[in-house]
Amino acid sequence: MKRTIVIAFALAALVTAGTAMAQEHAVKANVPFDFTVGNAHVPAGTYTIWSTGSTSLIEIRNDSAKVTIFGSGYASDQNAQNGKLVFDKLGDRYFLREVLCSAVAMNMELPVSKAEKNVQKQQASLRSENKEQVFVALNEIK
Numbered sequence: 156m157k158r159t160i161v162i163a164f165a166l167a168a169l170v171t172a173g174t175a176m177a178q179e180h181a182v183k184a185n186v187p188f189d190f191t192v193g194n195a196h197v198p199a200g201t202y203t204i205w206s207t208g209s210t211s212l213i214e215i216r217n218d219s220a221k222v223t224i225f226g227s228g229y230a231s232d233q234n235a236q237n238g239k240l241v242f243d244k245l246g247d248r249y250f251l252r253e254v255l256c257s258a259v260a261m262n263m264e265l266p267v268s269k270a271e272k273n274v275q276k277q278q279a280s281l282r283s284e285n286k287e288q289v290f291v292a293l294n295e296i297k
Contacts (some may be wrong), residue, residue: 180206180259182293184240190249192224193268203296204240204254207259213254213263229264231255238281238293245274249289 185201198220204263205214215224231253238256242249250271267275 156265172243176289180261181296182238182254182256182259182261183296184291184293186240186291188249190242190251191268191270192226192265194249195224196268196270197222197224202262204293206259206263211263215251215262224266226251228263231264233262233264238295240291240293242289242291243271244287244289245278247257248272248274252288254293258295 163193182204183201184204186199188199190197190202192197192215197215197217200217200220200222202215202217205216206212211227211229213226213228215226216222233253233255238258240251240257241253243252244250250268253266254261254265
């Protein structure tokens with residue numbers, strides 16, 4: 156039991172330290188629609204996105220809605236100097252797929268979530284290929 160508490164505390168300390176160090180690698184985006192990251196549904200709003208020191212982990216935070224999400228993915232081969240968020244739109248649902256901003260070394264593709272796969276199956280059963288990509292501009296935090 157003691158060991159579990161120590162490990163949990165150490166992980167929390169690493170996440171906090173990583174967030175503090177990564178603030179120079181942060182961008183903001185005003186997302187005008189509700190969307191899904193992984194399996195978490197989040198409201199529209201202004202989000203700050205940090206690279207948490209790991210090339211495969213990002214933190215997405217909306218302070219006004221008290222939302223913080225950690226997302227993991229893998230390096231994207233896309234190169235977006237101006238920065239953008241890429242969403243897959245299926246029907247009326249949006250799924251965050253990529254965070255692209257070479258200016259702060261944050262080019263990441265998020266894997267397709269279970270929630271998105273379920274919506275894809277529903278769309279396929281309705282025989283409607285209604286998938287499109289939507290882009291939201293990122294602004295570097297200075």
